[in-house]
Amino acid sequence: MAANTRSLSGGSASSIGDKAKFGVVTVSDRASAGIYDDLSGPAILEFFSEAIKSEWHAVYRVIPDEKPLIEDTLKQFCDEEGCCFVVTTGGTGPAPRDVTPEATEAVCERMMPGYGEQMRAISLKHVPTAVLSRQTAGLRGKALILNLPGKPKAIRETIDEVFVSIPACIQLLEGPYIETNDSVVKAFRPAGLIRKGKPDS
Template structure:
């Protein structure tokens, strides 16, 4: 499934940040079959447009809840397309076909459980069923993979808050320096990781 190409890149050339590549992966049987339009992937892309000041481009896919396909797509986004961050949406609940966390763990070298813990804590402020979420996050090479909720409202409730630590994580993985718009999400970095100007001195 494709969305208009202008929505797949953003940021500004005068940012102190580096160009970055993101992956957005919607995992849904019905959306992948066209039974309904995917709104979750575009919600993530809209967040990038609002929050990321660095220049960026994104690869966006909508696939069914099939674990082998999820795993192969995550590998492709990390290894072939060079995404420093891959954000998934969907497939994190207790239903039999919800296998996104298992696929994520299978392709990751190391897990980052704190992201799942923080997202559930955020969601529990809004709905008691947040305890049913099995969202997780992990690292594959120099890529961070994060599982987000499946609904646009829940996506924005969580990513707007949890993203504050993501630029530092990516930087520590020797990935690009991400500059954010502070009014949307203020990236938290130790003082030694803060960049005052672009690498080329501009």
């Protein structure tokens, strides 16, 4: 699946949610060099298309495993593009070129270690090498940055489960209200964060 076959926007204006902007960053030397098509970024975009009921738009980039470039891309997506949620895929293992977690930590003001713990616990149900993953998550301004695995199958195994708490996290960061399709992901929110209708209705 080529990257340009997956939509960069979706959702419905009739949703009770707000418009949201997401960032998707595939970190891969070979995909960025055109040696093979990126399948991981499109898997994330496919998840958004299936799971997000409110209107959304995504910015998407494929870059090599270079720590300064990863940092610059994350900063741009959070600070200039105004993304409330930035997802990376790739570069989270123990290989020398795997530097996505270090880049994420360098740009984040606060870390959210619970997400890394949950993602490894999910992946361990499927493969024992999940313990090698160094996935992490953190906050930059009003944005949540999350490291996902590099393989499409692992991406969907992980994000389909971990996303349950992400709309509440984004809302607590004073970001948009993201409504999900319950048949894919039923977002959990404390009672005080639940919206019953459009703010202007």
